[in-house]
Amino acid sequence: MKPVSNQRAFGGRGRGLFPTLPTGEVLETYESYAQAQESVEKLAKADFPVKQLSIIGSDLKTVERITGKLTYGRMALASAATGAWIGLFLGLVLVIFSPTLTSFAVLGAALLMGAGFGMLFGVVTYSVNRRRRTFTSVTQVMASSYTVLVDPELLHKARNVLRGVDDAPPHPSDPPAPFG
DSSP states (O other): OOOEEEOOGGEEEESSSSSSOOOEEEEEEEEHHHHHHHHHHHHHHHHHHTTGGGEEEEEEEEEEEEEEEOHHHHOOOOHHHHHHHHHHHHHHHHHHHHSOOOOHHHHHHHHHHHHHHHHHHHHHHHHHTTTTEEEEEEEEEEEEEEEEOGGGGGGGHHHHHHHOOOOOOOOEEEEEEEEO
């Protein structure tokens, strides 16, 4: 399995518009991404050509974890914080491009205005959409299992590295073991 590089528009090299699934032999299957990553790290430390490996997540699921109840207070605070960051950014842009302004006054005013507008916008948006969603959550895509694929020519070498077996042939200068 050699890495494939397709021509892109405008002369760039890359994977192309229609990516394909990697091919190879199954080295191991793990329950977590961390376990699959750990095996790849072990192979990398043993100077294994890691470009010949792929980690594939199977049976994808969307997991939404509820983090709390959404209230006007929480919405106002979160929106004010977001607005403050935007205000700080705009204040920095003003200070950089207008050196005659006093830095701290402009930054402070932009931060406060951003926080105020952010809070106002967040509370109004929450009021309009309140019936749709009354909780906060974090969503992530997870796989049920993770398979490490390897080039078929390197399968036995990779398995030996993961099992801790020395892959090197015996030295020709070593005499054969005596019988009996």
